[in-house]
Amino acid sequence: MNLYRIIATILLMVPAICLAIDLQPNDIVAPLPGKSHAMISYVNAEGGTYYRNGSAVSSRPFGSPDVGIQTAIARLSTSYSITDLPAISYLQLPYGTMKPAGSLASSPASTGIGDLTFATAIWPYADREKRKYFGIAGYLSAPTGSYNSQQAFNLGENRYRSDIQMGYQQPIIGNLDGMVAVDTMWFGGNSQCAAACLSASNTSLNQKPLTTTQLGPIYKINQTYTLGAAYFYVAGGATTIGNTYQNNVVNTQRFLLSALAYYPFGRISLQYGRDTEIKNGFVETRRLAIRYTTEF
Secondary structure (H helix, E strand, O other), X not given: OOHHHHHHHHHHHHHHHHOOOOOOOOOOOOOOXXXXXXXXXXXXXXXXXXXXOOEEOOOOOOOOEEEEEEEEEEEEEEEEEEOOEEEEEEEXXXXXXXXXXXXXXXXXXXXXXXXXXXXXXXXXXXXXXXOEEEEEEXXXXXXXOOOOOOOOOOOOOOOOEEEEEEEEEEEEEOOEEEEEEXXXXXXXXEEEEOHHHOOOOOEEEEEOOEEEEEEEEEEEOOOOEEEEEEEEEEEEOOEEEXXXXXXXXXXXXXXXXXXXXXXXXXXXEEXXXXXEEEOOEEEEEEEEXXXXXXXX
């Protein structure tokens, strides 16, 4: 298989992976109804060495790749009840820059608006006294972001994405809780894939579902501070360009550490993580997120 076609396929998958449904500590805790919040996030991620079937690739153009992504994300949410069941909905819109460097420096960067996401979650089971929660969420992303079929790097994906996620959280001992969540993401087709698919004219890109499992502990230090850690396993997501299957199944393990602080003026959270094992694609060497949430 042509190496340039391989790299193009992986680059097309970067936005979807970077915008995976990563939960913050206590996101599975059912919200109180009648609340509205605004959240602004800054996410900085960097990808490095390219892997093919579990082995690092050093041949051109993979010698020293570097893909940097900086994104500001605005989210507005409101909570309510559906037949006495807690629920929440939000709209989310990113704006950022995706910049290739190193051996990929000849490719142009992409700056602009990302794809708009609408999400709704409902809690069929929520026992606040016992701190046990089970929630189900649905996500839909529309192709509203910046996209140029003549560029390999784009913040927008020019396709719809949908996701169904289920999460459960309960106490382990004292102030220590445990959480587990599983989601599957489905991708619409992109019929305008040219440069990223190494085609002189537009061709089609299709992708199989991508499933993510995340689990870990959440420790409440006091009323102000909470810590969390999560392990992620991501699998699936192989792509087809035109009628050619790319044989590039995602099989990635990573971690994410979180710290939350609740103040009278709002909530501040810090998150840091990276990939620990990867089968196909660019290894994510750093993910840093800073979020501020306030009620209005």
